[in-house]
Each structure stands twice: as structure tokens, then as C-alpha cells.
Amino acid sequence: MNSISKVEIFQIFLLYMTLLIVGDQYIRMQQEQLAEEKAQAEQLAATMATFAEKVKVIQALELEKAQIEQADITGMKSLIQRKRQAKAKAKRKAKLAKMRQAVYPPVPVKFQGELTLEKRILIRSEITAAAKKYLGRPYVYAAKGPNAFDCSGYTSYVMRLFGIEISPGSRYQAKQGKHVDLKDAKVGDLLFFSRYGKGGMVTHVGLILSNTAEGITVIHANGPRHGIMIENVSKSSYWKKKILFARNVIDPIGAENQAAPLAEK
Numbered sequence: 001m002n003s004i005s006k007v008e009i010f011q012i013f014l015l016y017m018t019l020l021i022v023g024d025q026y027i028r029m030q031q032e033q034l035a036e037e038k039a040q041a042e043q044l045a046a047t048m049a050t051f052a053e054k055v056k057v058i059q060a061l062e063l064e065k066a067q068i069e070q071a072d073i074t075g076m077k078s079l080i081q082r083k084r085q086a087k088a089k090a091k092r093k094a095k096l097a098k099m100r101q102a103v104y105p106p107v108p109v110k111f112q113g114e115l116t117l118e119k120r121i122l123i124r125s126e127i128t129a130a131a132k133k134y135l136g137r138p139y140v141y142a143a144k145g146p147n148a149f150d151c152s153g154y155t156s157y158v159m160r161l162f163g164i165e166i167s168p169g170s171r172y173q174a175k176q177g178k179h180v181d182l183k184d185a186k187v188g189d190l191l192f193f194s195r196y197g198k199g200g201m202v203t204h205v206g207l208i209l210s211n212t213a214e215g216i217t218v219i220h221a222n223g224p225r226h227g228i229m230i231e232n233v234s235k236s237s238y239w240k241k242k243i244l245f246a247r248n249v250i251d252p253i254g255a256e257n258q259a260a261p262l263a264e265k
Contacts, residue, residue, distance in 0.1 A: 106175040109249050112163030120250055123162045124188040128209050131158050131219045138227045144168055151204050154221040154228060155190055158207060159249060166249050170205040177249035185211050185246035191218050191233070193242040202244065206233070216243075 115123075134157075137148060144153035152170040159166050167173050174192050185191065189208045194200030206220030215234025222229050233239035 107167045107172050109176050109252070110165035111252065112165070115163075115250070115252060123164075123250055124186065127158065127162065127188045127207070128219075130161050131207055131209070132230075134158075134228050135219070135230070136227055137221075139221045139224050149221045149228065151206065151221045155205050155207050162250075164249060171202045173205055173249070174202040174245075174247065177247045178251065178253055180246040180248045182216070182243070182246055183211075185216065185248075187211075188250050189246045189248050191216060191246050192244045193233075193239060194244055195242060197241055198244070200242075200244075204242070206231075208246065 134146065134149070134154070137146075139150060140148040141150050142153065143149050145157040149157065152173055153168055155170075155173065156166050156168045166176050170192065173190060177190070180189055185208055187208060187210060191206050191208050192202045193204040193206070195203045204220070206218035208216060208218050209230065210217045215232045217230060217232045219228065219230045221227065222231065231239070233243060
């Protein structure tokens with residue numbers, strides 16, 4: 001076996017050292033590359049996180065903007081609705097004012113024959129029974145009986161049964177006969193109402209059946225849902241605030257009103 005010379009040993013040593021140096025450099029390069037890639041990955045992750053946060057902020061801003069726009073739209077709709085309501089209210093008010101200005105001249109009550117005191121007392125004693133014969137008859141606008149009535153058509157029809165001719169319209173009836181204080185109203189007097197409340201124009205009329213401590217009871221054509229019915233209007237949540245005044249169309253103007261109040265029969 002040949003022996004290795006010193007030169008060969010030295011060459012092998014140099015090769016070994018070279019390999020160590022190159023290997024070490026390669027390792028350092030790999031480490032640096034890995035560190036750089038890691039740093040890049042971390043930077044990318046940070047960038048993505050920042051981007052995600054920005055996306056969230058943008059989405060929140062977009063949502064807030066949409067909510068503001070929706071609120072603006074809702075507010076605009078509400079404003080338009082309020083303007084429409086105010087316009088409609090003003091229109092109704094103008095119409096009501098115009099109707100109030102309308103002239104309804106007094107129409108005198110016509111009596112068939114002479115109404116003596118005895119006859120007037122008799123009318124008041126019999127008018128309740130006569131009026132009740134039509135209980136339940138339907139309400140039909142402008143109907144004057146006997147199969148259907150509106151409010152003033154009913155009161156004029158009942159009065160005609162006793163020879164008393166009054167207007168078929170409630171606003172004209174409201175100027176016929178004599179004004180009566182509510183506390184003094186009695187059987188056979190007419191009671192007037194306004195759907196607009198106290199001080200409003202006349203829109204309804206009923207025939208008084210009794211006026212006691214319990215209140216005023218009338219018989220009237222109370223709209224399509226009820227027809228002819230009896231009702232204590234002093235206790236009615238609807239009619240109580242709409243009562244205006246009463247009129248006496250049985251006793252001629254100038255006649256001494258001596259008939260005592262009569263209870264309902």
C-alpha cells in the first residue's frame with residue numbers, strides 16, 4: 001500500500017477547509033434567506049391585517065353612510081307626509097269655514113190647524129210612542145221615510161205625523177222654532193250636534209225622549225251601522241262632546257210654553 005505524501009495530505013486539508021467554508025457560507029445564506037422570507041411573510045401578514053382593518057373601517061363608514069341616507073330618506077318622507085297632512089288640514093279648515101259662512105235662512109214651522117195648549121201637551125205625551133215605531137229602520141242618506149231615514153228626514157217625518165211641518169235638513173231645522181237651554185229641553189224637542197265639536201256647524205239632529213239627572217236620551221237615525229236607535233247622548237263618549245243646543249218646534253213662537261217636562265214612556 002502506497003503511503004500518502006505530505007503534499008497530498010495538505011491538499012486534502014485545503015479541500016476540507018474549503019468545503020467547511022463554503023458549507024458555512026451556504027448555511028448562512030440559507031439562514032439569511034429564511035430570515036428575509038420570514039420578515040417578508042410577517043410584513044405581508046401585517047399588511048393584510050392592516051388591509052382587513054381598513055376594509056372594516058370602510059364597511060363601517062359605508063354602513064353609517066347608508067344609515068344616514070336612509071334616515072335622510074325617512075326624514076324626507078316624514079316631512080313630505082307632514083306637509084301633505086298640513087295641506088289637507090288647511091283644505092278641510094277652509095272648507096269648514098266656507099260651510100260656516102253658508103247662509104241657511106230661517107224657515108218658519110208650519111202647523112196644520114191650531115195647536116192649542118192641550119194639543120201641544122198631547123203631542124209631547126204621544127210623540128215617544130210614535131217615534132219608537134220606527135226603531136231599527138235603516139239609515140240611508142237623504143231618505144225621508146217611512147222605510148229608511150237620515151237624521152233630519154226622521155225628525156221631520158215624526159213631526160209631520162202630528163201636523164208639524166219642518167225642513168228636511170238639519171241645518172235648517174236648527175233655525176226653526178225656539179232655542180231651548182239644554183237644562184230645559186224636554187220630550188219632543190230637537191237636539192242638535194256637530195261632528196266638529198262645540199261651536200261647529202250643525203251636522204246631526206235627534207228627537208229628545210227624556211231629560212233627567214241621568215242625562216238626555218234621544219231617538220235618532222244614527223248612521224248606516226245603527227239606523228234608528230235610542231241613546232243617552234250625555235253618556236256617549238262619541239256624542240257627548242258634539243252636543244250643541246236644543247230647539248222647540250212644537251210650541252209656536254209667541255205661544256206661552258206651559259207644558260211641563262214629561263218623562264220617557
